[in-house]
Amino acid sequence: MQQHDSAPLNDFIEYPQSEMLERSAEFLDHMKRRHSIRSFSDRAVPKEIIENCIKTAGTAPSGANHQPWHFVAIHSDDVKKQVREHAELHEQGFYDGRAGDEWLEALKPLGTDASKPYLEHAPWLIAIFSQKKGGVNTEEKKTNYYVHESVGIATGMLITALHNAGLATLTHTPKPMQFLSSICQRPDNERPYMLIITGYPAEDATIPAHAQIKKDLGEISSFL
Numbered sequence: 001m002q003q004h005d006s007a008p009l010n011d012f013i014e015y016p017q018s019e020m021l022e023r024s025a026e027f028l029d030h031m032k033r034r035h036s037i038r039s040f041s042d043r044a045v046p047k048e049i050i051e052n053c054i055k056t057a058g059t060a061p062s063g064a065n066h067q068p069w070h071f072v073a074i075h076s077d078d079v080k081k082q083v084r085e086h087a088e089l090h091e092q093g094f095y096d097g098r099a100g101d102e103w104l105e106a107l108k109p110l111g112t113d114a115s116k117p118y119l120e121h122a123p124w125l126i127a128i129f130s131q132k133k134g135g136v137n138t139e140e141k142k143t144n145y146y147v148h149e150s151v152g153i154a155t156g157m158l159i160t161a162l163h164n165a166g167l168a169t170l171t172h173t174p175k176p177m178q179f180l181s182s183i184c185q186r187p188d189n190e191r192p193y194m195l196i197i198t199g200y201p202a203e204d205a206t207i208p209a210h211a212q213i214k215k216d217l218g219e220i221s222s223f224l
């Protein structure tokens, strides 16, 4: 290895293997209870919980540790209303045909359409932006590497952290998403990546049967 500054790894926790097995199985059960929902309660969720979950996402690995992401946590009713209006406008065109027959057919079993009331009902929307330029210091303008992969991992960790905190989520990708840049006042070097809606589920929230079909281990993995 080349000469570089480093510190001893002193926060690794080793568990007995029986405990590892238990922990992995318990976490699997916990994650099986994560579901995308599309009907949220307007019950308040403290900002500090959202902050902790974003901090968790911020611990994600990233290309050259440039951390090419920015999270905009939206709580303001006025901003949420703007997001809903723009998203519904764009989604109308998408569902009216822009998506194409194959995509619309694939979405049918989820029952989604252009109406997105949850964008106003949920207490928090988290808009995630990816950065083409940056660096380990925010003000840098270096090239970022593996931006899509890095932001994808951070987003997965955010969803996991929100679920772990006891919140429901929806991953939403209004198409096109560019309107989020101006609403969230983000600079030109950033691209909107995804919108995570989070809060408590509405009492009548449901999970589409289609979404409960998960491929089994044999289908998603091979062991060599």
Ligand SMILES: Cc1cc2nc3c(=O)[nH]c(=O)nc-3n(C[C@H](O)[C@H](O)[C@H](O)COP(=O)(O)O)c2cc1C
Residues within 6 Å of the ligand: 034, 035, 036, 037, 038, 110, 112, 170, 171, 172, 173, 174, 210, 211, 212
């Ligand atoms: C990249 C991505 C984009 C998605 N976009 C939308 C979306 O725009 N609207 C929506 O209702 N669900 C969206 N979803 C949610 C998926 O429909 C959902 O994850 C899938 O049906 C599986 O359900 P589950 O999350 O409950 O396991 C998206 C999910 C991903 C990963």
